[in-house]
Amino acid sequence: MNDFPAFTFSTVAHIVSELGAANKLGAHIAQRFPTVKRALLVTDPGFLKTGLVDGPAASLRTAGIDVSVYSNVVADPPEQIVLEAVDAARRHRSDIVIGLGGGSSMDVAKLIAVLAGGEQHIGAIYGIGNVKGVRLPLVQIPTTAGTGSEVTNIAIVTTGATTKTGVVAPQLYADMALLDAELTLGLPPLVTAATGIDAMVHAIEAYTSRHKKNPLSDVLARKALALLSANLIPACENGRDLAARQAMLLGAMLAGQAFSNAPVAAVHALAYPIGGTFHVPHGLSNSLVLPHVLRFNLQAAADLYAELAEIVVPGAGGSVEARGEALVGAMQQIAAATGIERTLQQVGIKETDLDQLADDAMLQTRLLGNNPRTVTRDDARAIYAAAF
Numbered sequence: 001m002n003d004f005p006a007f008t009f010s011t012v013a014h015i016v017s018e019l020g021a022a023n024k025l026g027a028h029i030a031q032r033f034p035t036v037k038r039a040l041l042v043t044d045p046g047f048l049k050t051g052l053v054d055g056p057a058a059s060l061r062t063a064g065i066d067v068s069v070y071s072n073v074v075a076d077p078p079e080q081i082v083l084e085a086v087d088a089a090r091r092h093r094s095d096i097v098i099g100l101g102g103g104s105s106m107d108v109a110k111l112i113a114v115l116a117g118g119e120q121h122i123g124a125i126y127g128i129g130n131v132k133g134v135r136l137p138l139v140q141i142p143t144t145a146g147t148g149s150e151v152t153n154i155a156i157v158t159t160g161a162t163t164k165t166g167v168v169a170p171q172l173y174a175d176m177a178l179l180d181a182e183l184t185l186g187l188p189p190l191v192t193a194a195t196g197i198d199a200m201v202h203a204i205e206a207y208t209s210r211h212k213k214n215p216l217s218d219v220l221a222r223k224a225l226a227l228l229s230a231n232l233i234p235a236c237e238n239g240r241d242l243a244a245r246q247a248m249l250l251g252a253m254l255a256g257q258a259f260s261n262a263p264v265a266a267v268h269a270l271a272y273p274i275g276g277t278f279h280v281p282h283g284l285s286n287s288l289v290l291p292h293v294l295r296f297n298l299q300a301a302a303d304l305y306a307e308l309a310e311i312v313v314p315g316a317g318g319s320v321e322a323r324g325e326a327l328v329g330a331m332q333q334i335a336a337a338t339g340i341e342r343t344l345q346q347v348g349i350k351e352t353d354l355d356q357l358a359d360d361a362m363l364q365t366r367l368l369g370n371n372p373r374t375v376t377r378d379d380a381r382a383i384y385a386a387a388f
């Protein structure tokens with residue numbers, strides 16, 4: 001038997017993880033991209049309000065780089081915002097794009113880098129592997145410790161009232177990712193909790209991914225889960241705990257590297273309709289269904305969950321099933337300790353909505369195919385009922 005089946009692994013080539021690095025952004029960029037002259041900083045109004053765009057922008061100017069700030073990104077960015085941002089980059093004649101924000105801003109930055117310098121229309125790049133040619137230089141600076149978008153090859157766009165579409169392409173891997181916890185100090189506790197649990201889900205689902213599980217993603221997922229499980233509650237309880245914040249950023253990035261190569265599964269498949277229809281933030285949608293999907297998966301993934309329990313609940317003992325159950329219980333306890341919503345009812349979902357949610361989840365065939373246990377429409381309905 002071959003213990004190590006063939007696999008491929010891609011990630012961002014240059015990563016800077018350093019407290020205070022954002023205020024040296026200009027120097028990092030001048031060193032890495034000596035010819036760039038005009039940077040577009042991409043962010044959203046919420047992050048702009050923190051005032052934390054000023055330091056990186058000033059350091060770029062000090063390095064002789066002209067800066068324009070595009071700050072109209074909204075959560076779960078709609079196509080129209082992407083097109084508007086591409087237009088802003090063209091008007092500014094930007095020669096480098098810098099995502100500075102959560103997953104929403106970083107995803108928009110990826111698409112600007114692809115579309116502003118190229119000939120393709122956005123409609124042509126949805127799906128897997130449809131980006132042609134090169135993009136503008138791209139740097140990603142996360143301000144939530146969550147999506148891992150700074151190191152993934154995916155961008156997610158809201159394309160209808162309730163539908164999201166992904167662009168997946170190697171060109172979406174940034175040239176540089178910069179992790180600086182000083183940017184995340186003001187992230188509110190409930191956002192810290194939801195985005196942090198999203199990152200934990202990335203690690204768990206990568207570790208149990210049915211098709212592309214690989215030794216590199218496994219190592220990254222395990223380290224990610226260790227960092228995230230030890231630091232999520234401290235980061236929620238004391239938002240100014242710099243060490244916990246930097247550990248969260250690192251954990252979220254490692255989880256991003258893991259799932260970019262061993263993709264996520266049913267937790268995300270069942271979370272998407274909750275976000276799409278009820279505008280529940282991505283991390284919270286995941287957190288709401290997480291324990292119920294894990295419990296459903298237990299019979300197929302108990303051995304792998306038991307391995308992860310050793311990281312999240314070091315004292316857990318007993319049978320493989322008991323340790324797998326311990327992981328589920330620990331994830332439930334973490335969510336409870338943060339005070340985020342725990343049931344679908346609490347986010348305004350009614351029992352009469354569950355059938356539609358189950359129908360919509362079944363459309364996520366790419367994600368469901370990665371799940372360790374086959375999910376039928378009845379299974380999805382039962383998981384939503386358990387989460388209700």
Ligand SMILES: NC(=O)c1ccc[n+]([C@@H]2O[C@H](COP(=O)([O-])OP(=O)(O)OC[C@H]3O[C@@H](n4cnc5c(N)ncnc54)[C@H](O)[C@@H]3O)[C@@H](O)[C@H]2O)c1
Nearest residue numbers: 046047075076102103104143144147149152154156186187
């Ligand atoms: N590309 C990927 O690999 C990937 C993976 C998962 C999710 N996503 C996408 O990412 C998006 C979600 O990203 P997210 O969870 O990071 O949230 P987000 O980017 O939507 O931001 C959420 C909120 O947090 C605020 N915020 C961000 N950083 C802050 C800070 N440091 N201080 C204070 N407020 C701050 C923002 O203003 C915003 O209101 C969704 O669109 C989702 O589909 C992408």
Ligand SMILES: [Fe+2]
Nearest residue numbers: 147198202282
């Ligand atoms: Fe996610």
